[in-house]
Amino acid sequence: SNKSVSDAPIVQFTNCRILRSHQLQREDLWVRQGKILNPEKLFFDEKGSADIQLDCKDSIIAPGFIDVQINGGFGVDFSLATDDFKSGIDLVSQKILSHGVTSFCPTLVTSPPSVYHQVLPQLSIRNGGAHGAGILGAHLEGPFISKEKKGAHPEHCLRTFEAGAFQDLLATYGSLDCVRIVTLAPEMKRSSEVIQELTQRGICVSLGHSVANLAQAEEAVQHGATFITHLFNAMLPFHHRDPGIVGLLTSDKIPMISDGIHTNPAALRIAHRAHPKGMVLVTDAIAGMGLAPGRHTLGQQVVVIDGLNTYIAGTKTLSGSVATMDTCVRHFQEATGCSVETALEAASLHPAQLLGIEHKKGTLNYDSDADFLMLNDDLYVQATYIAGEEVWRQDALGM
């Protein structure tokens, strides 16, 4: 072996442009044992060199996408009561590899406690691989949200934590072991206590489905909230005398906002320009993503897919989306006119920063997990890699 640190094979990806330090640079990407390797250190410290060199034919190499709000897909609805949660999660995690997603937070919409108690224990945080994208933990969107802004969430399942604050929340969910993000409405009584408890346990608190005014939203941030769920949707619109949750856009302390595809391009541009480093793209995908148009379930509701729009059956109320993550990235880049680097970071670096995992995910920095994508110039995913192994490749027929 030609290295002193490890005998594991070293792969050098050449003829590519990699996203590093917020720019696409013409550099090779080196990988060993599932991590991005520092080739200069390899050369001088270990006197090592590559075992395998792969020509990437001038592809863009970007960190794998991280989707922190996805309700299901391919016929799977994460909020459905089932004893076989694993099959659904496995199917979705495998299928989204082709969308460039290498890590995700399965999202459960407002559900009765029985669903949380049945489903959450079946969820485990796990690394990705050939079997599928990695699971970072659950995103629980509801039931502690506002009736007026419930959107597609079922009203009979909404709850408050007025009586027992954090204990109420814990009783509702059953367990917080594998929970990464909780979306709640901060105007609810005792929300500050709850937010504080959740934040202390390392859970990210997001504001959404709420009629909070700016003061209530700011208080939530002071107690630890760091995210806004699908900005603009399911919250009070911007008002110049009280901007509400939207008014958090330019605060230092609320670095993260998210948007999928359900916002007018002009609104998207405003959010992006107000807070370019805070943009986090999510799919908010529902079971119908990846399937033909028609009727599907979303938790306790029935939804209808019509093109890229999904509505609660019989209404014009939007409910999630069927756009894939790579579609979201392309749409974001087009609508805002931002650089390719910015669009890619909104789906990788920023969600990693939100979850405090940017030291190992969301970048191509040395020693990070080697979860990355090869994309063409139009930002279509050509291949997906997890821990340095190819887990998906676009075949010649474009399937």
Place this chain on the structure above:
Amino acid sequence: MRLVILEDYDQASEWAAKYICNRIIQFKPSQGRYFTLGLPTGSTPLGCYKKLIEYHRNGDLSFKYVKTFNMDEYVGLPRNHPESYHSYMWNNFFKHIDIDPNNAHILDGNAPDLQAECDAFEKKIEEAGGIDLFVGGIGPDGHIAFNEPGSSLSSRTRLKTLAMDTILANAKYFDGDLSKVPTMALTVGVGTVMDAREVMILITGAHKAFALYKAIEEGVNHMWTVSAFQQHPRTIFVCDEDATLELRVKTVKYFKGLMHVHNKLVDPLYSMKEN
């Protein structure tokens, strides 16, 4: 000496790269018979390195059987600092070619015993069979490597304190902040470079013109250490027009008149593909 005068920086860089390329290929390096190359850093050789990388990418030149010895390295600068000479060589040369990392030698400015490090470097050169071609540059104060004015012309690899001229010249790499520039370096000696079988000095730009004049038109003098090469049997100075600005017209005309002879050294340009 040969004084090879090209019109501008790009042409001088290309001529030098072609010369190095031809020397390596004509040597026919192979397993156990390496071509040893001494290498410089700084802004002057960048164009030359780019051309060599181009020849390598085209498949015309391989560094598989080439051993390199760099001239110098700062003392006390972390090896992965962007301005260390290790970083320079990695980014501007080594990462683009197929040299075996075991054959790329650079002095370690963070070695626990600096003099021992220098002695070991001299030994490595000796064990490699000496240097076939040492490529170098010239400082505005006429120094070769970090052999500052006053360095012995028989010096060997050792620790040197940098002269103010050198610190000023290097400040541009440290955000213009003089306090950030390292004040000491390990460097090959004038004697070390004189031992090479052949020496090529690259000199471009008007700011180097006076140093070139002192080095080749005045006497051998330890205040202008490049002048030592007047006594080397095979030295080539490759420069652009601007670098000749302080020379006598007669000198320039004489050597320009010899360009047809000089160009035979680079034309034809050999390629390893033919072998």
